[in-house]
Amino acid sequence: MQFYCESLTQYKRLTTREVKIGDLLLGNHHPIHVQTMTTTDTMDTMATVEQSIRCIEAGAELVRITAPSKKEAENLLNIKNELRKRGYSTPLVADIHFTPNAAEIAARIVEKVRVNPGNYVDKKKFELIEYSDADYADEIDRIRERFTPLVKICKEYGTAMRIGTNHGSLSDRIMSRYGDTPMGMVESAMEFLRIARAESYHNIVLSMKSSNPQVMVQAYRLLIKMMFDEFGECYPLHLGVTEAGDGEDGRIKSAVGIGSLLEDGIGDTIRVSLTEDPELEIPVCRDLVKRYTSQESGVRSQELASSTLKLPYDPFSYQRRETFAVDNIGGKQVPVVIADLSKIDKIAPQHLQSVGYTYDEATDKWNISDAAADYIFTGHQLLGFHLPGTLKVIVYPAAWEAASDKEKYFPIFQDSGFVSAEQKSEKLNFVMVDCFSDEITINDFSYLDQLANDPSVVLCLSSTNQNAMQSVRRMFIELQNRQIRNPVILITDSGWQTPDEHLIHFATETGALLLDGFGDGICLGYSSKAQMENVKAKGRTYLEVNDIYQFTNNTAFSILQATRTRISKTEYISCPSCGRTLFDLQETTAKIRARTNHLKGVKIAIMGCIVNGPGEMADADFGYVGSGPGKITLYKGKEVVKRNVNSEVAVDELINLLKENEAWIEP
Ligand code: SF4
Numbered sequence: 238m239q240f241y242c243e244s245l246t247q248y249k250r251l252t253t254r255e256v257k258i259g260d261l262l263l264g265n266h267h268p269i270h271v272q273t274m275t276t277t278d279t280m281d282t283m284a285t286v287e288q289s290i291r292c293i294e295a296g297a298e299l300v301r302i303t304a305p306s307k308k309e310a311e312n313l314l315n316i317k318n319e320l321r322k323r324g325y326s327t328p329l330v331a332d333i334h335f336t337p338n339a340a341e342i343a344a345r346i347v348e349k350v351r352v353n354p355g356n357y358v359d360k361k362k363f364e365l366i367e368y369s370d371a372d373y374a375d376e377i378d379r380i381r382e383r384f385t386p387l388v389k390i391c392k393e394y395g396t397a398m399r400i401g402t403n404h405g406s407l408s409d410r411i412m413s414r415y416g417d418t419p420m421g422m423v424e425s426a427m428e429f430l431r432i433a434r435a436e437s438y439h440n441i442v443l444s445m446k447s448s449n450p451q452v453m454v455q456a457y458r459l460l461i462k463m464m465f466d467e468f469g470e471c472y473p474l475h476l477g478v479t480e481a482g483d484g485e486d487g488r489i490k491s492a493v494g495i496g497s498l499l500e501d502g503i504g505d506t507i508r509v510s511l512t513e514d515p516e517l518e519i520p521v522c523r524d525l526v527k528r529y530t531s532q533e534s535g536v537r538s539q540e541l542a543s544s545t546l547k548l549p550y551d552p553f554s555y556q557r558r559e560t561f562a563v564d565n566i567g568g569k570q571v572p573v574v575i576a577d578l579s580k581i582d583k584i585a586p587q588h589l590q591s592v593g594y595t596y597d598e599a600t601d602k603w604n605i606s607d608a609a610a611d612y613i614f615t616g617h618q619l620l621g622f623h624l625p626g627t628l629k630v631i632v633y634p635a636a637w638e639a640a641s642d643k644e645k646y647f648p649i650f651q652d653s654g655f656v657s658a659e660q661k662s663e664k665l666n667f668v669m670v671d672c673f674s675d676e677i678t679i680n681d682f683s684y685l686d687q688l689a690n691d692p693s694v695v696l697c698l699s700s701t702n703q704n705a706m707q708s709v710r711r712m713f714i715e716l717q718n719r720q721i722r723n724p725v726i727l728i729t730d731s732g733w734q735t736p737d738e739h740l741i742h743f744a745t746e747t748g749a750l751l752l753d754g755f756g757d758g759i760c761l762g763y764s765s766k767a768q769m770e771n772v773k774a775k776g777r778t779y780l781e782v783n784d785i786y787q788f789t790n791n792t793a794f795s796i797l798q799a800t801r802t803r804i805s806k807t808e809y810i811s812c813p814s815c816g817r818t819l820f821d822l823q824e825t826t827a828k829i830r831a832r833t834n835h836l837k838g839v840k841i842a843i844m845g846c847i848v849n850g851p852g853e854m855a856d857a858d859f860g861y862v863g864s865g866p867g868k869i870t871l872y873k874g875k876e877v878v879k880r881n882v883n884s885e886v887a888v889d890e891l892i893n894l895l896k897e898n899e900a901w902i903e904p
Pocket of ligand 1: 812813814815816817818819844845846847848849850853
């Protein structure tokens with residue numbers, strides 16, 4: 238395999254080995270299966286059965302249950318029997334951390350066990366150890382000795398296994414040699430995979446989860462390449478973003494990570510980890526997966542043969558495409574957000590409130606939020622009121638010619654229209670480029686060479702092609718190969734129906750490109766006005782949308798935040814909760830959010846238990862971790878600063894901690 242997927246310019250599903258989990262077949266082009274994990278106490282058989290049923294009824298095709306020790310592993314039998322008695326044959330997965338004994342029991346009961354190679358054998362002490370090659374080989378022998386019995390049991394019982402690496406819980410051994418890098422994550426799984434293969438056991442699925450979609454996407458890509466290079470084949474992949482959080486942000490973060498990989502045909506099963514009831518994860522999974530059911534039969538006439546394709550960027554590490562700056566777009570500046578208000582008949586000051594600008598009549602001032610759009614697109618309209626100082630307007634050329642303030646208004650041309658236009662802005666011109674549809678071939682882009690590197694031109698790339706993301710990516714490859722360094726705005730329209738579908742569409746299409754370093758701005762829109770109005774009428778699947786412009790603008794900023802290209806708000810890393818959780822995660826997350834959501838750029842982890850929480854809170858600045866019934870331990874980075882605080886005062890103590898560390902500002 239030259240890169241990491243079958244095609245970079247078309248949707249093509251990656252071929253993986255077939256794996257059997259109970260009666261469910263995974264990989265080898267079988268449908269992408271959706272799954273979730275229970276949050277009940279595994280010792281509470283009936284609660285776990287009832288919750289599993291709610292998940293199955295919602296569409297879960299696999300249900301994972303935590304088995305922290307031998308007694309929970311044994312109780313899986315009662316849970317399984319009760320489910321089967323009630324007519325549910327959905328395969329069950331035991332989630333194991335730290336306890337090989339529990340894994341060996343569970344593997345005889347359920348259809349699949351998940352092990353975390355970061356903590357199956359190793360206990361994490363956050364130690365940096367120098368290993369000689371001989372020492373390292375000894376460590377691998379130690380793992381082989383402890384892991385092989387489980388492999389043999391799985392083989393004997395026909396049980397499947399997921400080797401599930403988490404970015405936040407890599408072993409000290411891996412951290413010492415590779416750091417917390419995508420390569421470290423891959424190697425962590427490969428060590429276990431090699432041991433399993435040596436036993437001729439192949440009923441294996443792998444995952445590379447992280448709460449940072451950028452790290453997660455790179456790790457999966459690297460893993461695929463490593464498997465093909467070393468084994469000549471690829472095992473099925475389970476996709477997920479860990480600790481994604483809740484609400485819109487959780488959905489966007491998941492869609493950016495999972496969606497970017499699905500776009501490239503990668504992924505055989507997915508789980509969206511939300512800090513919400515597990516059955517609520519399933520509709521999000523389904524919205525993500527249904528985008529690909531008919532994709533492979535679509536018309537895609539523009540493929541570049543991968544064998545001849547030379548990639549001008551590295552898909553295994555992030556690097557932003559090099560551009561020059563045109564005004565506040567491109568160069569080293571954060572990506573801009575353009576709000577499309579062109580479907581409003583008469584734009585008034587109150588419309589700007591939806592995109593982050595609130596006019597205060599008493600003081601005659603505009604209040605500007607952290608998530609305020611940088612530009613608005615108004616089509617043919619010039620505005621009859623004074624605009625906030627930081628906001629600029631994009632209009633069609635005829636309107637621009639009529640505009641008196643050429644420092645505020647800038648024209649947008651349609652492809653070759655810019656080259657032939659008589660009047661252009663000296664400072665900033667936008668040029669729309671429709672990338673590769675059935676009618677538009679590479680020969681139709683000769684005009685690009687005429688405007689290439691014009692210091693006033695910002696390109697706006699979109700595609701009406703079925704494989705829009707791939708078509709726009711192909712254009713980026715073309716631009717790089719032609720040494721065209723103009724900044725680029727990603728224009729993405731959605732033709733879907735519900736708010737959730739729109740959100741996933743936007744996050745997937747633009748997220749995939751931003752994670753590859755492409756894009757100096759984004760503009761999200763809808764195929765038609767009727768469809769925008771529909772969003773409200775369609776009501777909720779999960780999300781309630783009262784103001785479509787605000788929803789779209791917030792989505793744009795959240796996508797930039799999730800891709801870590803522009804930080805405009807507090808980041809929450811909160812675990813999805815499971816049978817180990819020691820407090821009400823949803824309620825506590827909401828409480829912490831309400832007090833801290835004005836702290837731009839601060840990363841706060843909210844984790845249900847001290848067993849896995851600290852290891853999995855990744856690169857959070859502060860951590861709020863359940864350490865016993867009614868007890869919370871607070872962290873600064875990886876360091877414990879307040880141990881076993883009473884939960885009634887723990888949120889206040891967290892705020893105090895933020896204050897002590899100068900991470901607090903008054904709201
Ligand atoms: S951190 Fe959260 S999801 Fe992970 S084991 Fe602990 S309680 Fe469960």
